[in-house]
Amino acid sequence: xxxxxxxxxxxxxxxxxxxxxxxxxxxxxxxxxxxxxxxxxxxxxxxxxxxxxxxxxxxxxxxxxxxxxxxxxxxxxxxxxxxxxxxxxxxxxxxxxxxxxxxxxxxxxxxxxxxxxxxxxxxxxxxxxxxxxxxxxxxxxxxxxxxxxxxxxxxxxxxxxxxxxxxxxxxxxxxxxxxxxxxxxxxxxxxxxxxxxxxxxxxxxxxxxxxxxxxxxxxxxxxxxxxxxxxxxxxxxxxxxxxxxxxxxxxxxxxxxxxxxxxxxxxxxxxxxxxxxxxxxxxxxxxxxxxxxxxxxxxxxxxxxxxxxxxxxxxxxxxxxxxxxxxxxxxxxxxxxxxxxxxxxxxxxxxxxxxxxxxxxxxxxxxxxxxxxxxxxxxxxxxxxxxxxxxxxxxxxxxxxxxxxx
Ligand SMILES: [Zn+2]
Numbered sequence: 468x469x470x471x472x473x474x475x476x477x478x479x480x481x482x483x484x485x486x487x488x489x490x491x492x493x494x495x496x497x498x499x500x501x502x503x504x505x506x507x508x509x510x511x512x513x514x515x516x517x518x519x520x521x522x523x524x525x526x527x528x529x530x531x532x533x534x535x536x537x538x539x540x541x542x543x544x545x546x547x548x549x550x551x552x553x554x555x556x557x558x559x560x561x562x563x564x565x566x567x568x569x570x571x572x573x574x575x576x577x578x579x580x581x582x583x584x585x586x587x588x589x590x591x592x593x594x595x596x597x598x599x600x601x602x603x604x605x606x607x608x609x610x611x612x613x614x615x616x617x618x619x620x621x622x623x624x625x626x627x628x629x630x631x632x633x634x635x636x637x638x639x640x641x642x643x644x645x646x647x648x649x650x651x652x653x654x655x656x657x658x659x660x661x662x663x664x665x666x667x668x669x670x671x672x673x674x675x676x677x678x679x680x681x682x683x684x685x686x687x688x689x690x691x692x693x694x695x696x697x698x699x700x701x702x703x704x705x706x707x708x709x710x711x712x713x714x715x716x717x718x719x720x721x722x723x724x725x726x727x728x729x730x731x732x733x734x735x736x737x738x739x740x741x742x743x744x745x746x747x748x749x750x751x752x753x754x755x756x757x758x759x760x761x762x763x764x765x766x767x768x769x770x771x772x773x774x775x776x777x778x779x780x781x782x783x784x785x786x787x788x789x790x791x792x793x794x795x796x797x798x799x800x801x802x803x804x805x806x807x808x809x810x811x812x813x814x815x816x817x818x819x820x821x822x823x824x825x826x827x828x829x830x831x832x833x834x835x836x837x838x839x840x841x842x843x844x845x846x847x848x849x850x851x852x853x854x855x856x857x858x859x860x861x862x863x864x865x866x867x868x869x870x871x872x873x
Contacts, residue, residue: 468527470536474851475832477520478529478820478844480509489560492739496558496824497842503562509820509844509866510555512746514590514598517820519846522835529846533818542849545817545868554798556820556866557742559607563697564690564736566756567616567707567714570603571768572729576749579764594759598748604728604795605744606779608864609719613738614684616714618731618774619647625773628687628712634669635712647771654709655753655762659702666704670695684718687711690736694755707754710734715776724779724800726793730770741822741864745797787811801865805857812854815847816870826861830854 482493488505497507508515511530518526529552537546545553571579580600588595607613619625629639642650654662670692676682677692684690690711698705714732719725719740727733734755751765752758781789781802787809790801803811803821805828813819822844830837830845832853839845847853855863 468532468535470539471521473522473832473835474815474848475830475835475837475853476522476846477837477839478509478846479518479520479526480507480844481515481517482507483515487561487563487565489562489739492560493558498840505560507558508555509557509822510746511552512555512599512748514748517844517846538849540818540848542817544871545849549797549868551746552818553746553868554866555744555746556800556822556864557744558610558739558822559735559742560739561613561735561737564694564755565734566750566758567710567732567734567753568750569732569753569765569769570605570727570729570747571597571749571751573602575729575768576600576602576747580749594761596749596751596759596761596764599746601745601747601749602729603745603747603749604726604793604797605742606724606726606791606793606795606798606800607719607735607740607742608724608791608800609721610739610741611721613719613740614690614736615717615719615725616690616711616732616734616736617717617725617727617776618715618733619713619772620715621773621775624715625650625713632669632687632712634665634672635709637665638709647773648766651710651713651769651771652766654706655765657706659706662706663702663704666695666706666708670704670708684737685716687716690716698755698757705754705756707734707756710754715774717776719778722781724781724791725776726779726795728794730768731774732769741800741824743798743800743866745795796869799867799869801867803855803861803863803865805855805861807857807859810854810856813847813852815849815851815867817849817868819847819865819867821845821847821855821866822864824862824864827858828861828863829856829858831856 485505493504516530580597682689
């Protein structure tokens, strides 16, 4: 692999065909034939690296190219601090709700990944918890109406739910005496038979209303009924249904974003988003999934505290650029919006990934020109300067590393 003299290249991401994904949104965005695609990854994760498409038609994996030319691609400050591309950019299409999950802190991910490596569990084994040694804070920006569960309700709201949903009432005293930890531990460690005994009467009550379309999406019963239809197995009601009542149920409108830090339990329920996160695939699951659940491990990483959801709105940086500010040091998401014939000049401090969400653009890096259409991506490396010309009205999402680093 040689070092290319240009610094801006087309980038081919990786489609992930998870079972919960939608059938047409991402496929039509990418111009692929209709096929379920749950996620489209753009980044350098070692399990699913994007590919650089060079001018001569050759390709290279982004993670390998960065590894070979770290200073030329990342620049010194980012290489010194992270040693690799620190973020991952995704487009998500959630048709069936995803598992309830939490991500570890950086410190814990390092300890636990090393432990699992030493114990010899294969990295792709179904009971493997840690796929890498990184944390995974994430920012999700809604592309349409987006529904999710986001952290524990406030004490007052949770008490009122446990008071009002008759079948959950026995849990009220558990919460009052033992708080968030005890409430969650009790349902996660509960005997499956007891889970069935508690939740079956509740499901019996709400299922008919769900099937007759009488429940609103703002009603937890809607999602509980849907979860039961999606995930219950004979004699095994998914205990993740408890969490639907414990967590904040949120609807994001297009253009609204939310940030989820280490330890904050969450689940995506329905919709499409752009997501940016630290370059990691570390997920601990707590239900609404046929996948491996390690309760002991899960309880270690959840922050047992109330979350008051904070919607993030775009912030204008200049004529054509808006950002979605968070406290993350590994990534920043921004967008560039251009009307036909407008252009933006960009200087990349480190490796940046651009995804064309709408329209057609021409990228001009001196004599080197690239044309990109909706659904295509490109990467720019450290110390590159280029123009983006809009051939018609265009919208791009941009993943970058905050600069200067705090
Ligand atoms: Zn997550």
